[in-house]
Amino acid sequence: MSSLSSPAPSLSVPRIRRHPRALVTAVVALLFSGGGVMMHAESQPVVLALLAAFILAFGVADRTQIGREIAATCGDYRGVANGMALLCALILIVLFHADHYALLMLATVAIFSTACIALNLQLAFAGIANFAGAAFFIIGSYTAAVVSAYTTVPRAFAPAIGALVTGAMGLVLLLPVLRTRGHYAALVTIAFGVLLRTWLEVNDVLGGPQGLKIGSFSILGLDFARLNQIGPWSVSFYLPYATLSVCMFGLVFILVRRLENSWVGIALDVVRSDETAAAVFGLSIRLWKVVGFVLGNAIIGMAGALYGMMNGFVTPNGAGLGDSLLMLSIVVLGGIGNLWGSVVAALIILELPEKLQTIQEFRLLLFALLVLVILLFRPGGILPRPARDLSRFIDGAPK
Amino acid sequence: MDLGIVAQQVFNGLMLGVIYSMIAVGFSLFFGVLDVIKFSHGDVVTLGSFSALGAAGVSGALFALPPALALLAGLSAAVGAGALAGIVIGRVLVIPLRGAPSINVLLATLMAGTVLREAIRLGVPNGGNPKPFPALLPSGMIKAGSFSVGIDSVIILCAGLLLVVGTHLLVTRTRFGLSIRAVAQDDEVARLAGIDQQRVVLGTFALGSGLAAFAGCMLGLYYREISFNMGVLLGIIGFASAVVGGLGSLIGPIIGGFLFAGVQTLVVVAMPISSAYRDVVAFAVIIILIALFPTGMIAEQRSDRV
Numbered sequence: 001m002s003s004l005s006s007p008a009p010s011l012s013v014p015r016i017r018r019h020p021r022a023l024v025t026a027v028v029a030l031l032f033s034g035g036g037v038m039m040h041a042e043s044q045p046v047v048l049a050l051l052a053a054f055i056l057a058f059g060v061a062d063r064t065q066i067g068r069e070i071a072a073t074c075g076d077y078r079g080v081a082n083g084m085a086l087l088c089a090l091i092l093i094v095l096f097h098a099d100h101y102a103l104l105m106l107a108t109v110a111i112f113s114t115a116c117i118a119l120n121l122q123l124a125f126a127g128i129a130n131f132a133g134a135a136f137f138i139i140g141s142y143t144a145a146v147v148s149a150y151t152t153v154p155r156a157f158a159p160a161i162g163a164l165v166t167g168a169m170g171l172v173l174l175l176p177v178l179r180t181r182g183h184y185a186a187l188v189t190i191a192f193g194v195l196l197r198t199w200l201e202v203n204d205v206l207g208g209p210q211g212l213k214i215g216s217f218s219i220l221g222l223d224f225a226r227l228n229q230i231g232p233w234s235v236s237f238y239l240p241y242a243t244l245s246v247c248m249f250g251l252v253f254i255l256v257r258r259l260e261n262s263w264v265g266i267a268l269d270v271v272r273s274d275e276t277a278a279a280v281f282g283l284s285i286r287l288w289k290v291v292g293f294v295l296g297n298a299i300i301g302m303a304g305a306l307y308g309m310m311n312g313f314v315t316p317n318g319a320g321l322g323d324s325l326l327m328l329s330i331v332v333l334g335g336i337g338n339l340w341g342s343v344v345a346a347l348i349i350l351e352l353p354e355k356l357q358t359i360q361e362f363r364l365l366l367f368a369l370l371v372l373v374i375l376l377f378r379p380g381g382i383l384p385r386p387a388r389d390l391s392r393f394i395d396g397a398p399k
Numbered sequence: 400m401d402l403g404i405v406a407q408q409v410f411n412g413l414m415l416g417v418i419y420s421m422i423a424v425g426f427s428l429f430f431g432v433l434d435v436i437k438f439s440h441g442d443v444v445t446l447g448s449f450s451a452l453g454a455a456g457v458s459g460a461l462f463a464l465p466p467a468l469a470l471l472a473g474l475s476a477a478v479g480a481g482a483l484a485g486i487v488i489g490r491v492l493v494i495p496l497r498g499a500p501s502i503n504v505l506l507a508t509l510m511a512g513t514v515l516r517e518a519i520r521l522g523v524p525n526g527g528n529p530k531p532f533p534a535l536l537p538s539g540m541i542k543a544g545s546f547s548v549g550i551d552s553v554i555i556l557c558a559g560l561l562l563v564v565g566t567h568l569l570v571t572r573t574r575f576g577l578s579i580r581a582v583a584q585d586d587e588v589a590r591l592a593g594i595d596q597q598r599v600v601l602g603t604f605a606l607g608s609g610l611a612a613f614a615g616c617m618l619g620l621y622y623r624e625i626s627f628n629m630g631v632l633l634g635i636i637g638f639a640s641a642v643v644g645g646l647g648s649l650i651g652p653i654i655g656g657f658l659f660a661g662v663q664t665l666v667v668v669a670m671p672i673s674s675a676y677r678d679v680v681a682f683a684v685i686i687i688l689i690a691l692f693p694t695g696m697i698a699e700q701r702s703d704r705v
Contacts, residue, residue, distance in 0.1 A: 074694055127500050176690035183436050186505065187642045194635055195682040202675035321631065325509055332506055365521065368513035372492070375507045379499050 025084050027070060031057075032088035035347060036095065038355065039102045047355045058382070075386060082253070089246045103238035104310075105354065109346050110245035116251050116330045116342040118299035121256055123328070124385065125265060126292025127272030128177065129186050132193035134323035134354065136166045136297050139196070140304025141214065141314035142206060145176045148215030148309070150263030156219040159248075159305040159387045166301025167294045174293050178286055193321055200316035211315030214308045217244070224309075241310045248306060252299055253339060268292055269388070329371050335381030344382060403545030410548055410556075412664035413657075414621065417559035420656030421614040422637030423644065424566055425607030427652040430641070432603045435504050436494055439512030440611055441634020442519075443481050445627060447612025448619040449519055450480035452532055459533070470535040474616055481612020482605035484515065491606035494597065513636065520627040527627040529651035532619035555617050562613060563653060566606070570649055579603055611637075632678075639685045645695025654696065659685070 038050050061067040074081050089106070096102040115137055122130045128134075140162035147158045173192055177185045201209050217224045217240075224240045259265050271278040271288045278285055308314045330349050334341030353363040374381065414446055422444060429437045454476030459469040467623045520526045536551035570576035581589040582599045590596050618633075619625045637652075645657025662684050666677040688696070 069616075123502065129505070173686075176686055176693075179690055179693040181693075183430070183501070183505075183646065184642055184689060184693060184695075186436075187639060188686055190635055191639060191682040191685050191689075194632070195679055195686070198675070198678045198682075202679070321635070325506075325513075327507065329510070332503070336500075336502075362517075362521065363514060365517035368510040368517065371510045372507060372514070375503050375510075376492070376495060379496075379503055 020073050020077055021080050023070065024074050024080045027074060028081050028084040029088055032085065032092065034256075038351065039092075039105045040096065040099065041355065044356065044358070045128060047352075051352070086246070086250050090243070093242045093246065096242075097233060097235045097239055100236045100238055101244045103236050105351060107238060107242040107245040107310060108307075109343070109350055110242070110249045110308075111303050112327070112330070112350060113343040113346045114245070114249045115300045115303040116235030116327055116334070116346055117249075117252055117256050117339050118296040118303070119327055119331045120337060120339060120342060121259070121299070122293050122296035123331060125260065125268040125272065126289055126296070127268075128289060128293050129189070129328070130293070130296070131186055131189040131321065131324050131328065132173075133300060133327040134198070135193040135196045135319045136170065136300045136318070137304035137307070137323075137327075138200075138314060138319040139166045139169055140301035140306075141308025141318075142200075142212065143301065144211040145214040145307035145314055146206075149212070154219075155215055155217055155309070158217070158309060159302045163298040163302040166304070167298035169301075170294045170297030171290070174290060177293070178289060193319065193324055197316050197319040204288045207315075209316060211313055211317075213313050214311070216312065217241070217306070217309045231398045238310070241306075245306060245310075248303070256339060264291070266388075266397055302360045326367075329367075333371060333374055333381055334362060335383040337385030338381065339387075341381055341383035401545055403446035403543070406543075406546045407548070408664055408668050410546075410552070411667075412660050414552060414556055414559075414660075415663060416657035416660035417556060417563065418614050418617060418621075418656075419633075419636055419640050419659055420563050421559060421610050421617075422633060423457075423640035423652030423656045424563065424649065426609050426638055426641035427644075427646055427649055428570075428579070428607040428693060429493075430646040431495070431649075432586075432600050434577060435495060435501070436508065436638065437485075437488065437493065437604070437607075438505060438508040438634065438638070439484075439488055439515060440608070440637060441630035442512040442515040443484050443608045443611045443630070444618070445519060445625070445630035446484055446515055447477035447481045447534050447615030448625040448629075449523060449530075449615075449627075450612065451477040451616040452530060452617055452625060453523075455533060455535060466535045466537075469533070473535065474613065477612040477616040478609045481615070482609040484612075485604040485606075485608025486601050487502050488604070489601050490610075493604070494600065500513070501635075501645075508631040512630070514629065516627055522628070526627050529624050532623050532625055534620075534623065536620060552621065557620055559614070559617060563611065564608060569606075575602065575647070609627075636681075639682070642695060643685055643688050645697035647695070647698045651695055651697040 034050060034054065038047065040320075041047050041050065061071045089110070092106060093103065096106065115133065119130060119133050122128050140159075143162040143165045144158040147153055147161050148155055153161065158384055173188065176188045180188065200206055200211075206212060216226075222240075222243075224237060226237070259268075267278075267283050267288055268291075270281065271283055271285050275285050278288075326349065330345040333349070334343070334345030349367065353360060359366060422440060425440055425443075426436065429435055429440075451473035452538065455473030458464055459466075459473040464472070487509050488508065492511055493504060496504045496507055523530075534551070536554055539550045540547050541550060559620065570579055578589070578599045579602075580592045580596055581592065582596055586596055589599075615625075615630075618629070637656070640655030641652040642655070644653065645651030645688045652692045659681055662681045663677040668679045670676060
């Protein structure tokens with residue numbers, strides 16, 4: 001939508017001066033160990049206690065002076081925080097090396113976070129609401145299925161081919177989107193999602209409602225599905241998938257972050273927030289919408305291909321409006337435009353229902369109510385997008 | 400092709416078209432007064448049919464009412480529940496979110512729809528499965544050669560057409576309609592002219608949602624079966640009809656509704672074996688039409704303010 005508001009400027013808080021890097025490292029390590037225990041935990045009381053601890057920590061960071069300072073310091077030392085996050089994710093993978101379930105959760109969260117970062121690129125930066133996120137995700141999976149079943153192309157390329165195919169599909173869909181605005185553009189993506197799902201269900205070429213099997217990922221002769229032993233340790237075959245997903249997330253994160261902080265991100269922000277002003281300054285509205293939308297779809301397709309290969313099959317079920325809404329809600333819940341916010345929201349949305357079996361039946365209801373409450377009382381999401389800080393260009397002082 | 404079958408298909412198309420139009424008119428009404436898309440509209444349709452089922456079933460069982468009275472009870476329950484849901488959604492979600500980005504409003508109403516749907520699934524006994532809808536209209540067939548149609552379908556069709564025409568007259572000929580159009584055109588000037596804007600907005604929400612609930616009741620009577628998730632596709636179809644016809648006008652969505660139904664019926668006639676493709680083709684046509692008429696076939700009358 002073209003009327004997304006710009007991120008609100010935040011109040012500046014005094015920064016912590018002594019050992020800021022150690023503090024950031026400790027905070028990230030603490031958060032990840034909490035997340036790790038959550039993925040591993042079996043008993044409901046432990047999950048509930050962890051949830052309460054997270055909410056408490058969030059409240060402290062959001063409402064108290066010291067909490068805001070710590071959060072701001074983490075924002076200042078982004079490099080340390082992001083590097084530490086990658087390290088922690090890899091440590092978690094090593095710790096869980098034989099635990100199928102925990103690794104599957106971790107890989108799922110990483111893959112969905114990747115897709116949601118791509119949605120952020122489309123929605124928060126380029127200003128196009130994509131209500132067919134799950135459809136493009138599934139197109140990626142189907143591409144991987146076709147590549148692995150009918151071609152001799154090495155399977156390591158399947159995600160890349162998935163990205164190309166979904167990117168191209170996005171380009172075709174973009175033709176009507178570019179001619180319209182707002183609600184009309186939303187309809188085009190919604191209609192495409194419904195069309196794709198119905199088409200996949202009724203045609204037999206791609207397996208109909210049963211879907212297709214997908215061959216596992218393999219690279220340099222190493223088939224991910226056959227891996228169960230590294231040296232003396234027996235490992236889960238989800239281990240390489242988890243590692244790959246985390247690496248994919250890392251690369252996509254760096255790419256999108258670089259885009260956001262470069263002139264491309266500024267151009268996207270201008271085009272989204274005021275098309276007239278953008279046109280006055282000679283920015284091509286079409287070009288930037290194409291860049292944001294196609295790149296986002298390509299990333300979603302790549303994530304979808306990897307997810308499909310990890311699961312080993314794909315059905316039309318996931319392509320519907322419901323799953324696209326789930327992805328979009330993760331973006332809004334986390335905070336539109338905040339990449340880490342999407343990760344936090346993906347963790348909450350994907351993992352909590354798995355862990356709290358008692359709420360399984362009421363999962364959708366609670367989830368919908370949660371999104372409603374967030375939209376009404378915290379419209380910026382859990383972690384609102386921070387204001388663009390261009391002060392370094394003004395004083396010339398390096399950070 | 401034999402004339403009777405053509406007439407039969409035309410009748411089916413009209414039937415679908417009237418139902419889609421009733422849903423689409425709601426979208427156009429909400430968009431007019433508040434510039435929002437209320438996406439829970441499809442689930443209000445479901446709410447209407449379940450309310451009608453509940454009211455007709457309970458009153459029929461308790462008082463052994465004749466079908467006509469049970470139908471009346473069902474219809475009033477449906478319209479009442481729909482209008483109430485519309486007012487609650489408008490008051491609690493849409494009006495407080497007026498200043499927010501439109502994606503927030505869109506998501507909020509979508510989630511409200513999910514809440515409604517899940518509440519029906521969990522609240523109605525055995526709500527996850529399709530439910531039979533009682534036959535409350537007189538049975539009997541009208542036959543002319545190979546063309547045969549139930550009297551109940553004719554009644555439903557006429558009632559729907561009357562309601563769509565009635566809504567149009569209400570908006571164009573009455574005082575309430577005048578205030579709706581005033582708020583839609585410029586709400587500040589409307590307020591200066593002494594129009595209670597909030598009342599008009601909520602009234603519009605009640606009107607549109609009541610229409611949708613009535614359509615839900617008609618669907619139950621026509622198909623004799625309802626399920627908790629039937630509103631999702633209906634909502635999307637209604638929205639698509641409204642957008643293709645043109646959100647800014649009231650005739651647009653009616654044209655859009657009949658167009659969508661026409662395309663679906665044509666596909667069924669042209670490919671009787673693979674009638675499952677009717678939604679695929681219909682939505683493809685929608686995407687192409689949007690590319691051709693970016694602001695709907697009856698364009699909105701507005702200009703950019705810089």
